[in-house]
Amino acid sequence: MKGENQMDLIKIGKFISLKRKEKGITQSELAEKLYISDRAISKWENGVCLPDAGNMPLLCEILGITINDLFSGEVVNMKENEKRLEENLLEMTKMKEEKDRQLLKMEYVIGSIILVMFLTIIAVAALIKMDDWIRFLLIGIGFITFLVACFFMLRIEQVAGYYECKHCHHKYVPTYLNVNKAPHIGRTRYMKCPECGKKSWQKKVLK
Numbered sequence: 564m565k566g567e568n569q570m571d572l573i574k575i576g577k578f579i580s581l582k583r584k585e586k587g588i589t590q591s592e593l594a595e596k597l598y599i600s601d602r603a604i605s606k607w608e609n610g611v612c613l614p615d616a617g618n619m620p621l622l623c624e625i626l627g628i629t630i631n632d633l634f635s636g637e638v639v640n641m642k643e644n645e646k647r648l649e650e651n652l653l654e655m656t657k658m659k660e661e662k663d664r665q666l667l668k669m670e671y672v673i674g675s676i677i678l679v680m681f682l683t684i685i686a687v688a689a690l691i692k693m694d695d696w697i698r699f700l701l702i703g704i705g706f707i708t709f710l711v712a713c714f715f716m717l718r719i720e721q722v723a724g725y726y727e728c729k730h731c732h733h734k735y736v737p738t739y740l741n742v743n744k745a746p747h748i749g750r751t752r753y754m755k756c757p758e759c760g761k762k763s764w765q766k767k768v769l770k
């Protein structure tokens with residue numbers, strides 16, 4: 564076990580030395596940047612001991628490596644994986660953003676169509692001569708269509724994008740009930756923030 568540790572120290576030491584030379588800095592320059600003695604750097608590079616935990620973050624920053632790399636004594640492939648994961652996450656976020664944008668656009672289209680239909684039905688019921696029961700039936704159908712449309716539009720407002728709290732800038736997706744009962748001007752709604760608990764006029768944001 565002790566032998567293994569010794570091996571690691573030497574590998575880590577060689578790695579620190581390699582990275583330092585790649586950066587084109589001398590042992591004493593590195594020591595100066597870290598506010599420690601040249602001897603300490605020499606000890607690390609010869610595998611005598613590890614850098615103090617307190618020195619590690621700055622050392623890694625100067626050498627352009629991660630703490631993970633430092634302990635492994637080599638640049639770990641994980642870094643590549645993490646980067647790819649980040650890229651994938653970013654791509655997924657963009658896709659959701661685009662979907663939300665289309666949903667909100669659809670809300671306007673549905674809203675306009677339903678409004679025209681509703682007004683047409685009411686106009687027909689009011690202006691054209693017909694039996695009273697047909698008139699009531701038409702008005703009934705008009706209102707039901709209107710209510711169903713409202714339900715879908717509210718649902719889109721709830722799930723597409725996020726609402727942002729004015730106080731703490733927390734972004735969240737509210738419950739359907741909260742969206743439904745909140746007073747609103749356009750897409751800005753007066754709601755209670757689940758994070759800080761304060762009420763404010765919250766804007767719809769896509770990111």
Ligand SMILES: [Zn+2]
Nearest residue numbers: 728731756759
């Ligand atoms: Zn808040």
